[in-house]
Amino acid sequence: MTKRSSKFPSDAEVVIVGIGGIVGSMLAYWLAEMGQKNIVGLEKSTIIPSDIASTAHASDFVYNTTHDKLGCWATNFSRNFYEDNGFFLKKGGLEICRKDDDARWEELKRKVESGKAFGTNVRLISASEAKEKFPLLDEESIRGAMWDPDAGLVTPRSQDVVNFAVESAKEKGALSTYTDTPAVGFEIKDGRVTGVKTDKGTIKTNKVVIASGIWGPLMGEMAGVPVPLMPVEHPLLFFGPLPEIQGTDEFLVYPLLRDQGNSAYVRDTGRLHGGMLEWGYYEDKEPRLVDPEDIGNPEKTMISDSMRYLDLEEIAEPLEKAFETTPILNELGWDEKSSFNGLLSVTPDAGSLIGESPEVRGFWLCEAVWVKDGPGCARLCAESMMHGKTQVDMHAFDISRFYPAQKEKEFVKTRSFENAQTIYTPAVHPREPYISHRELYVSPFYEREKELGGFFENEVAGWERALAYESNKEKLNKYLKEVPVRENEWDRRHVPYEIANAEHLAMSDSVGMINLSHFPIMDIEGPDAERILEYLSVAKVGGNTPEGRMIYTNFLDEDGGVHADLTISRLGSDRYRVVTGGADGNRDWVTLRNYRDDMGLNADINIRTHDIATLGLWGPQAKNALGHFIDPNELAIENFPFVAAKNPQFIWRKEN
Numbered sequence: 109m110t111k112r113s114s115k116f117p118s119d120a121e122v123v124i125v126g127i128g129g130i131v132g133s134m135l136a137y138w139l140a141e142m143g144q145k146n147i148v149g150l151e152k153s154t155i156i157p158s159d160i161a162s163t164a165h166a167s168d169f170v171y172n173t174t175h176d177k178l179g180c181w182a183t184n185f186s187r188n189f190y191e192d193n194g195f196f197l198k199k200g201g202l203e204i205c206r207k208d209d210d211a212r213w214e215e216l217k218r219k220v221e222s223g224k225a226f227g228t229n230v231r232l233i234s235a236s237e238a239k240e241k242f243p244l245l246d247e248e249s250i251r252g253a254m255w256d257p258d259a260g261l262v263t264p265r266s267q268d269v270v271n272f273a274v275e276s277a278k279e280k281g282a283l284s285t286y287t288d289t290p291a292v293g294f295e296i297k298d299g300r301v302t303g304v305k306t307d308k309g310t311i312k313t314n315k316v317v318i319a320s321g322i323w324g325p326l327m328g329e330m331a332g333v334p335v336p337l338m339p340v341e342h343p344l345l346f347f348g349p350l351p352e353i354q355g356t357d358e359f360l361v362y363p364l365l366r367d368q369g370n371s372a373y374v375r376d377t378g379r380l381h382g383g384m385l386e387w388g389y390y391e392d393k394e395p396r397l398v399d400p401e402d403i404g405n406p407e408k409t410m411i412s413d414s415m416r417y418l419d420l421e422e423i424a425e426p427l428e429k430a431f432e433t434t435p436i437l438n439e440l441g442w443d444e445k446s447s448f449n450g451l452l453s454v455t456p457d458a459g460s461l462i463g464e465s466p467e468v469r470g471f472w473l474c475e476a477v478w479v480k481d482g483p484g485c486a487r488l489c490a491e492s493m494m495h496g497k498t499q500v501d502m503h504a505f506d507i508s509r510f511y512p513a514q515k516e517k518e519f520v521k522t523r524s525f526e527n528a529q530t531i532y533t534p535a536v537h538p539r540e541p542y543i544s545h546r547e548l549y550v551s552p553f554y555e556r557e558k559e560l561g562g563f564f565e566n567e568v569a570g571w572e573r574a575l576a577y578e579s580n581k582e583k584l585n586k587y588l589k590e591v592p593v594r595e596n597e598w599d600r601r602h603v604p605y606e607i608a609n610a611e612h613l614a615m616s617d618s619v620g621m622i623n624l625s626h627f628p629i630m631d632i633e634g635p636d637a638e639r640i641l642e643y644l645s646v647a648k649v650g651g652n653t654p655e656g657r658m659i660y661t662n663f664l665d666e667d668g669g670v671h672a673d674l675t676i677s678r679l680g681s682d683r684y685r686v687v688t689g690g691a692d693g694n695r696d697w698v699t700l701r702n703y704r705d706d707m708g709l710n711a712d713i714n715i716r717t718h719d720i721a722t723l724g725l726w727g728p729q730a731k732n733a734l735g736h737f738i739d740p741n742e743l744a745i746e747n748f749p750f751v752a753a754k755n756p757q758f759i760w761r762k763e764n
């Protein structure tokens with residue numbers, strides 16, 4: 109156990125709130141590795157590793173079987189870290205498919221393909237091979253399984269990694285830690301963090317990282333920073349003791365087993381916890397989210413704040429189902445005393461939350477991170493803090509991906525609920541539409557688009573946008589015949605691809621109009637507008653770029669990595685309009701604003717997305733079509749050349 113340092117500091121270069129969990133401790137480790145000094149780690153528990161953290165209750169599985177590239181990178185990086193430092197037992201892991209579950213079998217095949225793309229070693233195996241690897245399985249109940257030979261367990265516990273990481277940072281003279289010292293407030297001046305308040309005194313600092321897990325939203329609230337996550341209950345039950353593993357020296361005797369058809373997993377506890385079986389379950393119908401304010405509610409809390417009482421009735425059904433594939437659980441009976449409902453974080457889009465908050469400069473987040481991703485995500489956060497860039501593109505975890513409306517409490521709750529339903533269970537389609545908080549934003553054309561039979565399957569950044577229109581089906585019969593058939597239902601799901609493709613073919617032949625009103629628009633105006641955009645853009649947008657010229661460009665980082673992909677129109681000598689992608693608007697706004705502020709430049713950045721609609725009129729006949737409404741002279745090549753930007757009020761035909 110790490111000893112408490114004695115003298116309380118009055119200042120620090122970095123303060124980490126939540127040093128006793130896997131994320132805070134790994135962050136200190138990486139910051140120290142990168143040469144950061146004077147880091148103060150605060151922990152509200154009385155000990156490090158924290159006994160009240162989610163980390164203290166984690167099952168410590170590490171599988172690398174997701175469909176997302178950044179997730180695979182984070183897990184792979186973390187597993188290597190655990191392995192290199194002697195904290196990993198590679199026993200392999202199974203993901204079983206129940207007898208008649210065709211959908212899961214298809215999903216396992218897709219997972220194998222994703223695994224190939226992202227460099228993992230997963231493969232499908234037969235039911236008998238699965239039984240061989242995990243003898244407690246009922247072979248008759250399953251069709252087969254996916255085998256991840258690299259899966260394993262963080263050993264002895266992820267808490268031991270916490271201790272190791274904290275001690276390493278201390279040995280480098282970089283870190284001091286204070287237990288029983290919760291952060292109780294933050295000092296903020298001119299939009300920047302200047303200090304962290306505790307009941308032992310205030311620490312002056314201009315960099316704070318909250319690595320406070322499920323308590324993150326409470327920390328953020330004190331600083332005026334919304335932290336979009338919700339704690340969710342995760343029942344963990346113990347069965348046993350299991351006679352076969354009594355007296356073992358190992359931390360894990362059998363491989364790990366996941367049964368996503370039942371949203372559950374099983375593993376043995378090896379030589380720890382009396383040699384039991386551990387059964388964990390993710391509620392997939394009515395996940396029990398917990399208001400951050402209700403963490404520690406004495407009527408519901410058991411032993412530690414991130415542990416709640418368990419009601420067996422709530423899990424009776426999946427437990428029965430678990431007996432089908434692993435009947436031994438039923439024979440052993442459960443140990444009520446040690447079973448509990450652990451709390452962990454779920455977010456509105458299932459991604460982690462990393463980076464400097466858009467609301468308060470110097471106030472960083474490293475939140476909603478699994479143990480399996482802890483070292484990797486902490487590494488990304490540390491790189492971003494120290495170097496302003498990361499070794500892999502982490503936009504999918506970047507906190508600035510969220511627009512303010514997506515961080516409103518109700519939005520966070522309902523979207524997190526939807527994500528919690530799919531933590532484990534059904535194969536989630538990449539185009540799976542969200543149900544809650546639809547029609548957050550609609551364009552002025554929305555009603556008309558609905559009349560035309562618009563397919564509003566998915567929203568982007570809260571905007572409804574049609575993927576195709578039913579009314580075009582008959583009109584485009586000729587093109588429909590040219591559209592190649594998508595054989596797999598999975599490829600057809602949630603997309604009216606026949607009509608959408610026919611629309612595109614028709615547009616290439618003649619003309620088509622696309623509503624792009626979900627594209628974010630920012631007007632940048634002021635003496636330094638040109639300087640800001642010239643620095644950030646790879647293409648020339650200033651200098652002798654004429655007014656009325658539209659430029660398609662990227663913002664690149666110093667290694668040439670693409671940071672933004674957008675158009676910039678020069679509207680005046682010091683006036684520009686930026687139009688960017690729906691999912692990227694908030695992040696691009698943060699980039700522009702931060703550069704302006706960091707360089708002390710002078711320009712207003714006005715978000716105009718909700719004032720101005722965007723329509724694209726494209727195809728070889730676009731000019732003729734527009735000529736019905738606008739004086740064709742205005743559209744002549746000399747008046748309206750390629751990549752021209754004009755204000756329509758000057759060219760709109762008078763009779764219209």
Ligand SMILES: Cc1cc2nc3c(=O)[nH]c(=O)nc-3n(C[C@H](O)[C@H](O)[C@H](O)COP(=O)(O)OP(=O)(O)OC[C@H]3O[C@@H](n4cnc5c(N)ncnc54)[C@H](O)[C@@H]3O)c2cc1C
Binds near residue numbers: 125165292319320
């Ligand atoms: C039952 C269960 C099983 C799990 N199994 C797995 C698994 O198999 N694999 C996996 O990858 N993940 C698993 N997880 C998830 C994993 O445990 C968490 O995602 C991870 O531990 C989160 O780490 P963290 O450091 O962000 O948060 P935590 O571990 O919760 O640490 C946050 C720390 O912040 C401290 N803190 C909070 N507020 C303050 C304050 N005001 N001032 C100072 N300190 C403060 C807390 O005391 C705590 O120590 C499981 C979780 C549970 C509950």
